[in-house]
Amino acid sequence: MYDLKPLSRQAIPAALEKAQRYRLLNEPRQAESICRDVLHIDKNNAQALVTMILALTDQFGHGLNVSIEHAQEALPRLADEYNRAFYAGIIFERWGKAQLEQGAPGYAAFDWFRQAMQCYEKAEALSAAANDDAVLRWNTCVRLLKRNEHVRPRPEDHTVEANFNDDVMV
Numbered sequence: 401m402y403d404l405k406p407l408s409r410q411a412i413p414a415a416l417e418k419a420q421r422y423r424l425l426n427e428p429r430q431a432e433s434i435c436r437d438v439l440h441i442d443k444n445n446a447q448a449l450v451t452m453i454l455a456l457t458d459q460f461g462h463g464l465n466v467s468i469e470h471a472q473e474a475l476p477r478l479a480d481e482y483n484r485a486f487y488a489g490i491i492f493e494r495w496g497k498a499q500l501e502q503g504a505p506g507y508a509a510f511d512w513f514r515q516a517m518q519c520y521e522k523a524e525a526l527s528a529a530a531n532d533d534a535v536l537r538w539n540t541c542v543r544l545l546k547r548n549e550h551v552r553p554r555p556e557d558h559t560v561e562a563n564f565n566d567d568v569m570v
Contacts (some may be wrong), residue, residue: 407437412445419451428458445474446483449474461498468495480528486534493541506550509516513541540563 407415415434422431429466435452438445453474459466471491479483496512513520516537 402409402415402439404440409441412438412442412448416445416447416451419448419455423451423455423458426458428455431455432459443478444479449477452486453491457491457494461501462492471495480526482523485519485523485526486537489516489523489534489537491531491536492516492519493537500548500551506548507554508550508562509548510545510551510553513545514553517541 415438419431419434419438420430422434431436432452432455435455438448438450442448453471456466456471456474460471468491472488475484475488475491478487481555491517492512496509496516499512500506500510507528519526520534520538524538527534
């Protein structure tokens, strides 16, 4: 019916600023759309990829028809392994939070948080000396798990529960 109009390359910096602003205004769909416009012109623009991942995860659990797979599609296009691990962790963490908010069983959310924490550990090992972003995200997950006692491994998964209690909750 209608065709999308392409951005000019010169408009990319201003468009990315607008995308950030729309995220801060809790307009993730608008931010996502802008990022898609940027990526149509510059398919590996790192800032657009990251902002799009964050905008997509902002939509989790709000009935906006965004799945975890939508957010994961951009991960392989990120330039380095650290960013792929770190943002995979963000995706898993935010998906786990959305599952909790939607009333999923605690063990389902736990599995997502566990995957996020594994990604954060990988990112931490790859990070620059002064970059503790992965540590901060790990600690957020730990605190969330401590505050939500019903978020635990499946009852039949005793090995994970033992490791969780020994390693994470200390």
